[in-house]
Amino acid sequence: MNIDIGNALDAVAQPGVSEDSLRRLDDRVAAAHDRIERGIADEEFGYAALSLPETTDPDAIHDAVAPLADSEYVLTVGIGGSALGAATVADALGVGERAPVLDNVDPQSLQTTVESLPLSETAVHVVSRSGTTAETLGNFLVVREAMADAGVDWTDRTIVTTGESGPLHALADEHALPTLSVPEGVPGRFSVLSPVGLIPAAILGCDIEAVLAGGHAGRTALAPSIFDCPAYAYGAVAVALERRGAHVNAFVPYAERLEYFAEWFAQLWAESLGKDGMGQTPVRALGATDQHSQLQLYRAGRHDKLITLVRPRDRSQLTIPDTEIEELAYLGDTGVGELIDAEFEATEASLAAASQPNVRVEIDRLDAASLGELLYGMEAACILAGELLDVETFTQPAVEWGKRAARGLLGDIDAPETDAITEKERLVVAPDRSQ
Numbered sequence: 286m287n288i289d290i291g292n293a294l295d296a297v298a299q300p301g302v303s304e305d306s307l308r309r310l311d312d313r314v315a316a317a318h319d320r321i322e323r324g325i326a327d328e329e330f331g332y333a334a335l336s337l338p339e340t341t342d343p344d345a346i347h348d349a350v351a352p353l354a355d356s357e358y359v360l361t362v363g364i365g366g367s368a369l370g371a372a373t374v375a376d377a378l379g380v381g382e383r384a385p386v387l388d389n390v391d392p393q394s395l396q397t398t399v400e401s402l403p404l405s406e407t408a409v410h411v412v413s414r415s416g417t418t419a420e421t422l423g424n425f426l427v428v429r430e431a432m433a434d435a436g437v438d439w440t441d442r443t444i445v446t447t448g449e450s451g452p453l454h455a456l457a458d459e460h461a462l463p464t465l466s467v468p469e470g471v472p473g474r475f476s477v478l479s480p481v482g483l484i485p486a487a488i489l490g491c492d493i494e495a496v497l498a499g500g501h502a503g504r505t506a507l508a509p510s511i512f513d514c515p516a517y518a519y520g521a522v523a524v525a526l527e528r529r530g531a532h533v534n535a536f537v538p539y540a541e542r543l544e545y546f547a548e549w550f551a552q553l554w555a556e557s558l559g560k561d562g563m564g565q566t567p568v569r570a571l572g573a574t575d576q577h578s579q580l581q582l583y584r585a586g587r588h589d590k591l592i593t594l595v596r597p598r599d600r601s602q603l604t605i606p607d608t609e610i611e612e613l614a615y616l617g618d619t620g621v622g623e624l625i626d627a628e629f630e631a632t633e634a635s636l637a638a639a640s641q642p643n644v645r646v647e648i649d650r651l652d653a654a655s656l657g658e659l660l661y662g663m664e665a666a667c668i669l670a671g672e673l674l675d676v677e678t679f680t681q682p683a684v685e686w687g688k689r690a691a692r693g694l695l696g697d698i699d700a701p702e703t704d705a706i707t708e709k710e711r712l713v714v715a716p717d718r719s720q
């Protein structure tokens with residue numbers, strides 16, 4: 286993974302960061318790097334995520350999924366960090382269509398998804414670190430019943446990834462389901478390089494060892510200076526720009542198969558850094574599609590954004606055929622990859638010409654190893670950003686508040702947070718239907 290931060294410098298961008306400020310920030314990055322290395326060595330909560338490329342055992346994953354190797358589809362049932370990683374990996378490796386995800390509780394789409402799957406050829410991967418998340422368990426109970434109704438033995442087709450205890454763990458024990466652990470000390474949004482993110486890809490025959498090898502390359506690339514370490518360069522520049530007014534981070538991959546990656550990044554950035562009145566708001570976009578919609582704002586709107594442009598350097602070859610239409614002659618014999626790269630470079634230049642800060646992130650190609658490296662790099666960038674902002678990167682109390690309020694409303698727990706729902710201020714405006 287390479288990062289080009291040239292278009293974030295104050296010589297180009299407004300807001301921008303001077304090279305002098307970057308050099309000053311580098312001292313803090315060196316201290317943060319020491320802190321992170323200590324956290325990794327001591328397997329501290331959160332920091333332990335950065336050792337996953339070494340601690341995740343791909344053989345244990347292969348053994349656990351072996352009984353499900355005949356599956357055409359893998360349905361992941363989870364939410365947030367327990368779903369986005371699996372979807373991101375499967376999508377990026379080209380098996381996304383065979384790896385649907387239930388990460389919401391919309392009755393209509395739940396029903397449509399379940400009805401559309403050949404349940405006897407579908408593996409179900411239920412993931413919940415806590416084992417208590419209402420959306421996940423509710424969805425799973427619906428899927429389980431649909432399987433039973435279709436005459437499919439759900440216990441033969443279900444694999445569970447969860448914490449060391451909790452209701453999901455108890456259910457897995459009771460039915461002797463193959464079970465893997467969400468690694469100790471790793472919050473869901475940092476767990477992609479573990480069974481949480483790798484199981485669907487493994488069932489569908491992808492090279493999970495290569496994903497982990499890419500993560501390992503990211504691990505060995507960590508270094509105490511932003512001028513030597515792409516992941517830290519990204520995290521540090523994002524923080525420096527946020528301090529100067531870039532409160533939004535628009536993450537724009539120029540590869541369809543990285544669309545889910547932008548979703549995964551959004552959770553990582555928002556849940557980890559959105560604290561103490563700080564944190565960039567992540568926005569998801571897709572190049573080149575969203576050039577034809579959002580780019581207007583990114584170029585001519587407020588100077589409150591960092592635009593992160595992501596692309597693979599090598600792409601598969603596909604040529605646009607020659608045409609007899611004279612006005613389109615320039616397209617004939619051009620690679621589709623060349624076209625999207627031209628769009629990428631034009632967008633980057635157009636943002637710079639309008640002094641809008643942007644950063645280029647490049648991977649070699651969209652394969653398992655580069656994906657692992659990119660995932661790891663963004664996690665390290667986020668942890669570094671958390672250190673520089675001095676926030677609690679690995680907790681999410683604001684999310685937990687809402688979870689407790691909802692469970693209280695459903696009568697599961699006695700949660701004081703639930704009172705806020707009944708005490709909500711109301712000023713309802715409805716159409717006047719009296720005439």
Ligand SMILES: O=P(O)(O)OC[C@H]1O[C@H](O)[C@H](O)[C@@H](O)[C@@H]1O
Pocket residue numbers: 364365366367412413414415416417418421473474556681684685
């Ligand atoms: O894995 P679970 O315990 O089911 O949690 C699933 C998700 O729940 C919450 O929304 C948290 O904020 C997420 O970080 C977490 O990934």
